Amino acid sequence: MAAPGDLQPVPGPPDPPPDAIVVARRVRAPAARIWSVLGDSDRIDRVLGLPAAVYAVEVGADGLPVRVGRARQGPVRLEWEEAPYDWNAPVWLFGERRFRAGPVSSGGVRVLLSPEAKGSTRVEVAIWGRPRSFALRLLGPFLRWGTVARLRRLLDEVARASETGPQALERARDRLDRTGDPIVVNDDALARRLADARDVGVRADVLEALESALRTWPEGRVSPLDVGALAEAVGRPLRDVASDLLSATRAGLLELAWQVDCPVCRVAAAHAEALSEVGRRVHCGVCQVEYDVDFADHVEAVFRPHPSVRPHRLTVRCASSPAFRPHVRAQVR
Incomplete structure (x- = not known):
């Protein structure tokens, strides 16, 4: 008998039905x-x-x-x-x-x-x-x-x-x-906000990569924005790119929001437009737990396009996808 806490072999999947x-x-x-x-x-x-x-x-x-x-x-x-x-x-x-x-x-x-x-x-x-x-x-x-x-x-x-x-x-x-969800970008608004972002000091290479992301990335990568991928694209430290993105919010190119992550399933349990709107307790509808919010461990800043530039159109076909829980290597009921 395995001791408590020992990892057990993961069984294989069930067979599909004969007419699959x-x-x-x-x-x-x-x-x-x-x-x-x-x-x-x-x-x-x-x-x-x-x-x-x-x-x-x-x-x-x-x-x-x-x-x-x-x-x-x-x-x-x-x-x-x-x-x-x-x-x-x-x-x-x-x-x-x-x-x-x-x-x-x-x-x-x-x-x-x-x-x-x-x-x-x-x-x-x-x-x-x-x-x-x-x-x-x-x-x-x-x-x-x-x-x-x-x-x-x-x-x-x-x-x-x-x-x-x-x-x-x-x-x-x-x-x-992008299948089934065409990207809609307001070209005039994007051009104006890019110019405003240059005026407030956002680096040119970050703006170029950000414009490409807003025009071509699927919704799941821009709402919230995949900051790590953006930093990798320009070859700059994550902290520097995040600083530029904060400046882009002042230019109206992006919006800053706050995401509260569940400590159990580690997916977003709540969102807030301002830090003052984050409650002391949050209920996670995925794993059905309620927990005290630790601002250092559970709350993160996220960026998304300003709706005048690219309207938010995030859609989901399958909420149970492993892609929404990349930190979970195996899950077997």
Whole structure:
């Protein structure tokens, strides 16, 4: 018997149902590199054309909290219960939804990355959904064809980028994350605010990188702004770039906000426009805990584009994605 606190082996994922759509290919790259793209069920849902969702934590039939997603696919209303997904990075990901409303009763995804000889990896993605009606089952072959085509395009892009290098991989992630959410930038406002930022002393190379980010980065990287990536792009210390971004807020190019991170799940539990608005206690809807806020450990400053320059349009397809919890290497229920 293992002693308390000992790490236990992580089991493998469940098998997908026999009628699942499965697309596989061999990629000449290590699993960790491929996981940076495919270890994100939110990104996979975007590529498959699933709609943006609104999530809430409710009380389930068993009296326990359950995450509920709601969306619309054209005229069709969708509502589902989404249990926490399971994963073991960078090897596998598995998740299922139980639908309360919509054309299917349940659906799921499994990603499996299996190392092979000479640094290659066998990549397998399985998708499934169980139709409620006989008519929808008759349409199954046509629906499968579209899903297979999207998955093949996804794996083709992942293979090309993974085999090329880190920069190509980052560009591929950005392209995929823009799927379904076109970037809207007010060119006149951006030009004015960039000029104002130069006047208040923001470095030219930081402004150039920031303009590129505002025009090309997907919403998940600008709201809040990925300051680390920006600092890496210009080759300057993070502290120097953050100082420039503070100056950019005075020019109206960016906004400064405050994010309160949950000490348990380490994702954002609350946001505030001003530090004075941060409460002494915060409730985390993800892990259902309430905690005292330690300003040194739990509160961080974040930057986002001023809405006159680029409106905030952050959307989520899958709230259970491992990508939202990069500090968690493995999670198995």
